[in-house]
Amino acid sequence: DGGITQSPKYLFRKEGQNVTLSCEQNLNHDAMYWYRQDPGQGLRLIYYSQIVNDFQKGDIAEGYSVSREKKESFPLTVTSAQKNPTAFYLCASSETSGSTDTQYFGPGTRLTVL
Amino acid sequence: AQSVTQLDSQVPVFEEAPVELRCNYSSSVSVYLFWYVQYPNQGLQLLLKYLSGSTLVKGINGFEAEFNKSQTSFHLRKPSVHISDTAEYFCAVRRISASKIIFGSGTRLSIRP
Numbered sequence: 001d002g003g004i005t006q007s008p009k010y011l012f013r014k015e016g017q018n019v020t021l022s023c024e025q026n027l028n029h030d031a032m033y034w035y036r037q038d039p040g041q042g043l044r045l046i047y048y049s050q051i052v053n054d055f056q057k058g059d060i061a062e063g064y065s066v067s068r069e070k071k072e073s074f075p076l077t078v079t080s081a082q083k084n085p086t087a088f089y090l091c092a093s094s095e096t097s098g099s100t101d102t103q104y105f106g107p108g109t110r111l112t113v114l
Numbered sequence: 115a116q117s118v119t120q121l122d123s124q125v126p127v128f129e130e131a132p133v134e135l136r137c138n139y140s141s142s143v144s145v146y147l148f149w150y151v152q153y154p155n156q157g158l159q160l161l162l163k164y165l166s167g168s169t170l171v172k173g174i175n176g177f178e179a180e181f182n183k184s185q186t187s188f189h190l191r192k193p194s195v196h197i198s199d200t201a202e203y204f205c206a207v208r209r210i211s212a213s214k215i216i217f218g219s220g221t222r223l224s225i226r227p
Contacts, residue, residue: 099209108155
């Protein structure tokens, strides 16, 4: 089955710690995205990557970092600089970054900072 | 810049009743429009999208949406809802040739038996 996997499903972190969220896709998609979702708000774009070894900041990149060393993987690190990291994080991918392409979403990781 | 407004944060309806979820957008340029559904603790799934052509777009699970350029709206409708339609629905807009999608704040649809 082709799809997007995110792990872990639930993640707890102490304040001041960095944590890395995993996102893997086997759809052979070029573009990948990270979104943050908070209650009562839509999704906000953190980072996106149009191709391997390249990525761009989204609307709320501060306190986050990413890498795209492999086509199928786009891990997100939530650093201690992120002031309010508790949220639901969604990874997505699309065939290209073209505007007609459908974005397919993973099941999400819920991060809670204790 | 583009923006999306979903006018209702929650919509309660009875099972087998019709439903309309409202979405308005603002943009100075042409856009593509999308509706996504999110079931509890899951990712988003595309319901339908408008790229061009017929303004009435049919999607999965019996949903449809109508693009109205003069009113800058893209309302989602279903003639008869089922308990399984309980979810949060997101309207989204994407400027032609842009990589980013702008999402609305979501409408939570709750179905009463």
